[in-house]
Amino acid sequence: MTRSVTLRWILTITALAVAGYFGWQRFGADHASQAETAQKRAAPTRVAVPVKTAAVEKADFPVFLTGLGTVQGFNTVVVRTRIDGQIDKIAFKEGQLVNQGDLLVHIDPRPYQAALDQAKAKKAQDEASLANANLDLQRFTKLGEFATRQQTDTQRSTVAQLTAQLAADDAAIFNAQTQVDYTAVKAPISGVAGLRLVDVGNIVNASTQTGIVTIAQIEPIAVIFTAPEEQLPYINEAQSAQPLKVIALTTDGKKTLSDGVLAVVNNQVDTTSGTIRLKAVFDNKNHALWPGQSVSTRLLVTTLKDATVVPDDAVQHGTDGLYAFSVNQENKAELRKIKVTKSMDGRSVVDEGLSPGQQVITSGQYKVQPGTLVSTAVASSDPAQPKVKQE
Numbered sequence: 028m029t030r031s032v033t034l035r036w037i038l039t040i041t042a043l044a045v046a047g048y049f050g051w052q053r054f055g056a057d058h059a060s061q062a063e064t065a066q067k068r069a070a071p072t073r074v075a076v077p078v079k080t081a082a083v084e085k086a087d088f089p090v091f092l093t094g095l096g097t098v099q100g101f102n103t104v105v106v107r108t109r110i111d112g113q114i115d116k117i118a119f120k121e122g123q124l125v126n127q128g129d130l131l132v133h134i135d136p137r138p139y140q141a142a143l144d145q146a147k148a149k150k151a152q153d154e155a156s157l158a159n160a161n162l163d164l165q166r167f168t169k170l171g172e173f174a175t176r177q178q179t180d181t182q183r184s185t186v187a188q189l190t191a192q193l194a195a196d197d198a199a200i201f202n203a204q205t206q207v208d209y210t211a212v213k214a215p216i217s218g219v220a221g222l223r224l225v226d227v228g229n230i231v232n233a234s235t236q237t238g239i240v241t242i243a244q245i246e247p248i249a250v251i252f253t254a255p256e257e258q259l260p261y262i263n264e265a266q267s268a269q270p271l272k273v274i275a276l277t278t279d280g281k282k283t284l285s286d287g288v289l290a291v292v293n294n295q296v297d298t299t300s301g302t303i304r305l306k307a308v309f310d311n312k313n314h315a316l317w318p319g320q321s322v323s324t325r326l327l328v329t330t331l332k333d334a335t336v337v338p339d340d341a342v343q344h345g346t347d348g349l350y351a352f353s354v355n356q357e358n359k360a361e362l363r364k365i366k367v368t369k370s371m372d373g374r375s376v377v378d379e380g381l382s383p384g385q386q387v388i389t390s391g392q393y394k395v396q397p398g399t400l401v402s403t404a405v406a407s408s409d410p411a412q413p414k415v416k417q418e
Contacts (some may be wrong), residue, residue, distance in 0.1 A: 075402035078391035080354055081338050085383035088334040088376050090369055091325040096252030098320040100243030102216050107238045108231040110209045121222050125214045132239055136210035143203035150196035157189035218244040243318045248311040250275055252324040253302040265328055272327040273307035280323050284315040334376045340389040342375050352388040352395055362397045
């Protein structure tokens with residue numbers, strides 16, 4: 028009986044152990060399954076980074092040489108008097124647009140008019156003397172052998188002298204008339220009159236260096252600017268085909284003032300600065316350019332046809348050079364190393380790394396890495412962001 032009881036206890040304990048083992052296995056499996064399910068349910072969602080994008084374009088890209096220039100009057104004249112006298116009239120206003128031949132200043136003409144009248148009177152006197160000498164010559168000629176040859180030759184010489192005197196009188200009258208004309212000081216060119224340097228009642232002299240007024244021609248007008256000497260061969264080559272376009276802008280480059288053409292390439296390079304001076308001419312019908320004004324200049328050297336163009340904001344600088352982030356069909360960012368050759372007006376020409384039609388990120392790159400999921404929607408104040416479940 029003792030052996031039988033012991034055997035029952037062993038079987039009971041074994042059954043309980045087996046039942047406990049199977050129960051633990053099932054409970055552990057259920058717990059692991061629940062934990063896995065809970066983990067999947069609690070798996071975080073990945074937020075798409077909001078960025079701004081732009082298309083890579085294929086377009087013509089103008090290549091400009093930028094610089095600084097100074098506006099100069101196409102012609103600038105300091106008006107001076109050519110005679111001495113007192114000013115009795117000023118016929119222009121400061122800052123006025125004057126035309127060539129307009130009266131500027133009138134000088135007292137009385138002394139010069141008197142000299143003119145005197146020259147005319149002298150001519151009249153000599154004309155009378157010449158007429159009398161001609162009559163005497165005719166008388167001597169008609170007398171024939173009754174007049175000596177000496178008398179006839181002498182009278183003929185007197186007529187010639189008086190004829191020459193009349194020519195001198197004509198010259199004196201012309202000179203006197205010129206002096207009278209000089210009393211009316213007229214504009215030698217069309218342009219803008221500056222500040223006057225004399226007033227009514229002032230005595231002016233032809234020998235003084237001080238002028239009456241300065242006139243600057245502003246239609247057309249010129250701009251003098253410089254370019255690097257290494258660009259000189261390209262400028263000359265392009266200029267030989269046709270006059271190059273020049274754009275004048277404000278010094279901050281924000282406002283275009285006028286368009287003109289390159290007129291002159293200086294005949295000498297400035298060795299101290301390594302630049303060449305250039306002169307552009309502008310019609311300046313709207314008077315946007317003014318003598319002495321400082322401007323920014325853009326010289327159109329060439330135009331790149333069908334270039335690959337991206338916004339400057341898409342170009343990033345890294346330790347390995349320039350790069351840009353493009354967006355693929357899965358809305359993921361891809362890092363692309365690029366080569367930029369030209370940049371102007373917020374656009375850059377990319378020779379390598381991108382193709383027309385691709386989308387590049389122009390804003391939000393600091394939050395992006397290769398493979399980052401992005402959203403091209405413009406970021407707003409709305410906190411809700413598009414989410415994608417993690418795979």
